[in-house]
Amino acid sequence: MTEAEWRPAIAILGAGIGGLAVAIGLMKRGVPVTIFEATETYSPLGAGIGLGPNSLDAMDLLDSRFRAEYDTVKTGNEKPEFLHCIFDALYAEEGFGEKRGWTRGIIGAPYFTRSSAHRKELLQIMERFIPEETIVFGKRARNIYQKQGKAAIEFYDGDVRTFDAVVGCDGVRGLSRQVVLGDIAPKHVPPAYCGIYSYRGIIPMNKAKAIFGRHAGDAKWFMAKGKGAVLYPITKGREANFIFFITDNDGRAHGNITERCTKQEMLEDLKGFDSRLLQLLDYAKPLRWPIMHHLETPTYFRGRVCLLGDVAHASSPHQAAGAGQALEDAVILSHLLTLVKSPDQIEAALQVYDTVRRPRAQKVVQTSYEAGVMYMWSSPEIGDDMNKIMENANQRLHWIWQHDLKTDINDAEYKFLKLVSE
């Protein structure tokens, strides 16, 4: 094989949005991949995933057909006055703020068009790009180690497979995080609890309309002190996704595990909410989900192993930006791995990936947490001043949405070529 023909053999650990995105980007560019997924099938779990303009650009850059497929499942707001609005902020109290004269709190931008998808539908369109022979299900990795200039994955079934590089896309508690950070920053391996837990569910849109009337069909954020609720359309408006957020003042969520809970406990948490919001609890799963994040990640790579998606930068969902960061990771990494022309250049590619992606992705994690605090009226400077919340919210998202990914690609390429020529 000539040098020009050589392509690195890449293993991808995990077939979530991150793993499939980087697989799509690499396959489009002729780089061979093998995906290992612990579960027996693609996971249909999860609910609404919000995707801003930066995420749509990332899809285009990975493979323009991906964006075209997404356009067939994406769901926006229903009423024209909310098309460019990520959320309409209202009060969670009885009357949604009308008694105070508050009728609308638009958070958005003229260039922004709201778009979200059910996680299941997003995965389904991504699966179409993955040939059957490229993915191995029921294959859970137990360890990854560097071996003679390569990366070896050891699986629970005893199998060991060796690749030029391993891309860990194994989610918020993924093993690859231990592999990359275990020796140098062990305290940053486990995800941290944000101190916020959630109750979630999906309601058929006709039921949501019966309860909420004109407030159904468009994305809403209902705010209160230390609490909140979001409601937004998914599945082309056939259903609405909802999430309640509660600041964990009493250590109720015990830090990091999803626990069963009763409807009574949920009702106690939501005391003071408009009775229409409480009716959503009939459709909520009886589970208390703690919100976890990776606030600090000192590096996204070690040797031939790198981190992508939630395992690198799991984020609280308050800016609806987490999955988009996985797509951006995939754009930069797939471009860099395409530039690699020999085995000794792989670490340079992973190093540049870390340099380009980490500052931005970690800033998304940090600011998403801050946004959550503010939306729950717990920011010391802003408190419950809804006008100030609107002002802040309408300024805070532009750097995420308007990011120029092509400049990142050029920057990454420049840095990589410089590094390998030194």
Ligand SMILES: Cc1cc2nc3c(=O)[nH]c(=O)nc-3n(C[C@H](O)[C@H](O)[C@H](O)COP(=O)(O)OP(=O)(O)OC[C@H]3O[C@@H](n4cnc5c(N)ncnc54)[C@H](O)[C@@H]3O)c2cc1C
């Ligand atoms: C069940 C679930 C529900 C979610 N719900 C929402 C939601 O409602 N809204 C939202 O905005 N975001 C949600 N997310 C998060 C969102 O999907 C992620 O931010 C984003 O998609 C990035 O995903 P990822 O691919 O990095 O990780 P994930 O989606 O977590 O995928 C990781 C994959 O790695 C596999 N895996 C883990 N360990 C191993 C191993 N040792 N060997 C092999 N495979 C392994 C897992 O089975 C999984 O398929 C959800 C994620 C999950 C897993």
